[in-house]
Amino acid sequence: MPVVTYLERDSDTPKVVDLRVGQSLMEGAVANRVRGIQAECGGACMCATCHVYIDGGPVNDLAPVSDEEDAMLSEAIGERRENSRLGCQVRMTAELDGLIVRIADNG
Numbered sequence: 142m143p144v145v146t147y148l149e150r151d152s153d154t155p156k157v158v159d160l161r162v163g164q165s166l167m168e169g170a171v172a173n174r175v176r177g178i179q180a181e182c183g184g185a186c187m188c189a190t191c192h193v194y195i196d197g198g199p200v201n202d203l204a205p206v207s208d209e210e211d212a213m214l215s216e217a218i219g220e221r222r223e224n225s226r227l228g229c230q231v232r233m234t235a236e237l238d239g240l241i242v243r244i245a246d247n248g
């Protein structure tokens with residue numbers, strides 16, 4: 142299973158977890174009690190409270206940002222950066238093993 146390292150906003154201790162292929166970064170965070178992901182819309186790309194920054198790992202293997210994700214990222218509470226993604230829109234693949242994900246300010 143691909144491994145993802147989550148960096149919470151209020152902790153210096155990374156959370157290293159196994160995710161299933163096909164699971165989203167948001168789902169993996171919620172399932173593993175990573176703090177700071179609200180996911181108010183449940184993964185429907187309608188709230189931007191699953192905003193994360195992709196800090197490292199196989200970033201070139203990420204699927205591109207869709208138009209819907211791009212629009213919602215503009216509504217995010219936390220500062221939008223070049224490496225911003227919505228956690229619910231990034232689905233794990235074997236190639237994404239080793240991804241490093243920093244939680245944004247989601248209110």
Ligand code: FES
Pocket residue numbers: 167179180181182183184185186187188189190191213227228229230
């Ligand atoms: S959970 Fe609402 S946009 Fe991702």
